[in-house]
Amino acid sequence: MWVSKLRYETVIGLEVHVELKTKAKLWCGCSTQFGTEPNTQVCPVCLGLPGGLPLLNKKAVEFALTTGLALNCVLADHCRFDRKHYFYPDLPKGYQITQFYQPIGREGWLEVEFADGPRRVRIKEIHLEEEAGRTYHLPSGPDGVASSLLDYNRSGIPLLEIVTAPELSSPAEARIFLEELKAVLECLEVSDAKMEEGSFRCDANLSVRRPGEKLGKRVELKNLNSFRAIEAGLVYEEKRQRELLAQGEPLPYEEVRTWDEEKGITVYMREKEQAADYRYFPEPEIPPFAIAGEWVETLRTNLPELPLEKRRRYREEYRLSATDAALLSRRKAEANFFEATLQKYQGSAQTVANWILGELTRLMKEEKAEVTNLQFSAEDFAALLQLQDQKVISSKIAKAVLEEMFRTGTKPAVIIEERGWQQITDPNIIKTLVRETVVANPAAVQDYLGGKQKAFAFFAGDVMRKSKGRVNPELLNEILQAELERHRSVGNSGYQSDRQ
Numbered sequence: 001m002w003v004s005k006l007r008y009e010t011v012i013g014l015e016v017h018v019e020l021k022t023k024a025k026l027w028c029g030c031s032t033q034f035g036t037e038p039n040t041q042v043c044p045v046c047l048g049l050p051g052g053l054p055l056l057n058k059k060a061v062e063f064a065l066t067t068g069l070a071l072n073c074v075l076a077d078h079c080r081f082d083r084k085h086y087f088y089p090d091l092p093k094g095y096q097i098t099q100f101y102q103p104i105g106r107e108g109w110l111e112v113e114f115a116d117g118p119r120r121v122r123i124k125e126i127h128l129e130e131e132a133g134r135t136y137h138l139p140s141g142p143d144g145v146a147s148s149l150l151d152y153n154r155s156g157i158p159l160l161e162i163v164t165a166p167e168l169s170s171p172a173e174a175r176i177f178l179e180e181l182k183a184v185l186e187c188l189e190v191s192d193a194k195m196e197e198g199s200f201r202c203d204a205n206l207s208v209r210r211p212g213e214k215l216g217k218r219v220e221l222k223n224l225n226s227f228r229a230i231e232a233g234l235v236y237e238e239k240r241q242r243e244l245l246a247q248g249e250p251l252p253y254e255e256v257r258t259w260d261e262e263k264g265i266t267v268y269m270r271e272k273e274q275a276a277d278y279r280y281f282p283e284p285e286i287p288p289f290a291i292a293g294e295w296v297e298t299l300r301t302n303l304p305e306l307p308l309e310k311r312r313r314y315r316e317e318y319r320l321s322a323t324d325a326a327l328l329s330r331r332k333a334e335a336n337f338f339e340a341t342l343q344k345y346q347g348s349a350q351t352v353a354n355w356i357l358g359e360l361t362r363l364m365k366e367e368k369a370e371v372t373n374l375q376f377s378a379e380d381f382a383a384l385l386q387l388q389d390q391k392v393i394s395s396k397i398a399k400a401v402l403e404e405m406f407r408t409g410t411k412p413a414v415i416i417e418e419r420g421w422q423q424i425t426d427p428n429i430i431k432t433l434v435r436e437t438v439v440a441n442p443a444a445v446q447d448y449l450g451g452k453q454k455a456f457a458f459f460a461g462d463v464m465r466k467s468k469g470r471v472n473p474e475l476l477n478e479i480l481q482a483e484l485e486r487h488r489s490v491g492n493s494g495y496q497s498d499r500q
């Protein structure tokens with residue numbers, strides 16, 4: 001058998017868990033704030049104590065519906081919940097309240113621009129459920145006994161599970177899809193979608209098959225805690241399954257594996273559960289309720305422009321490069337700042353994009369600042385760029401002005417005035433500066449006349465240094481050239497006059 005000649009297809013489906021950023025939990029009034037002291041945001045309801053009755057947080061349903069609309073889902077006309085039974089210490093009730101029989105949205109899609117072009121990835125369903133608590137496993141002590149700590153602050157935070165159809169064909173595609181989904185959720189402002197805080201998590205199902213054959217047995221990968229881990233884990237698992245298939249040993253059953261980041265391998269955890277193992281039944285404590293059509297229509301009307309639309313608009317309307325359009329539209333706050341600047345600015349959109357993605361991003365990274373808490377407004381930023389276009393300041397000085405605006409919030413015109421940073425455009429002043437340096441450096445003049453271009457750069461640099469970068473560069477080039485050429489003719493005539 002020509003095993004090595006056979007080609008394989010990879011099939012990936014994703015289950016994404018997203019914490020919705022409501023202020024209160026799904027069934028109680030406890031805070032959802034991240035990073036507080038363990039077990040300080042708990043009550044009888046989210047601790048699963050007897051007698052605690054759940055009361056549904058409407059905002060969570062609204063966020064779920066909004067996400068469903070953005071993902072082009074068919075929305076359920078009723079909201080209802082079910083119990084999923086399993087036992088684990090982080091789930092104090094012994095069951096999780098979720099939506100099994102009627103997810104809030106199904107049959108949706110998200111359009112994604114992959115390397116080979118845009119494609120719609122189908123969303124099988126989205127459903128609302130509750131978060132479990134967090135377990136911290138401690139290493140065993142001197143007595144050999146290991147222990148675990150439990151924090152129920154997370155217990156009961158609303159969670160949205162988004163399940164894709166198995167339509168992604170490579171680990172790279174899985175990553176691109178997830179980045180797009182994350183951008184959509186941030187844009188909708190329904191979730192922080194922070195992987196590092198666990199508010200955006202992903203399990204991935206991967207199988208391989210020969211083209212035309214039915215889907216192979218899949219492996220569910222867990223513990224994928226970063227975009228890098230997702231791609232690396234899937235690459236490893238894809239290779240492992242292809243090798244097994246090539247050896248004529250397809251997977252005997254579906255299994256759950258975990259990604260070991262340090263070793264760079266996937267490790268067997270358990271056989272995959274089937275739905276029957278969870279003994280689902282309708283949640284008796286939360287009665288189903290109708291989702292009003294008007295409510296959905298209001299949410300639909302209020303949907304913001306999504307990242308993909310924005311990206312396309314930036315390319316078409318503003319003629320931005322594909323890379324710049326992608327970078328700017330990825331983060332809503334930056335995109336808003338970009339558009340607010342354009343409202344006040346007469347120059348090109350590409351100039352604004354260059355400055356936001358260049359100098360401003362550099363400063364924000366250095367100072368760990370966000371575009372939402374800058375000391376200056378988009379209007380000030382536009383004014384700075386305008387002053388540069390009008391040649392009041394050079395681009396080099398403009399960078400220094402931006403740094404000052406960034407630190408102090410002072411208006412650009414005030415900074416320029418106070419520091420005396422206006423560009424020197426008076427030809428007579430420039431001529432004087434040029435003549436000073438030319439007279440002081442006769443050897444360099446000879447170099448220039450002898451054809452050494454470096455000498456020209458030396459004079460230009462000297463004038464810039466002495467003027468602290470304020471001389472208009474184009475005028476300087478023009479005047480310097482004229483002055484040096486004048487020396488050529490003066491030099492010649494001088495030589496002739498000596499001979500006379």
Ligand SMILES: [Zn+2]
Nearest residue numbers: 028030043046
């Ligand atoms: Zn609570």
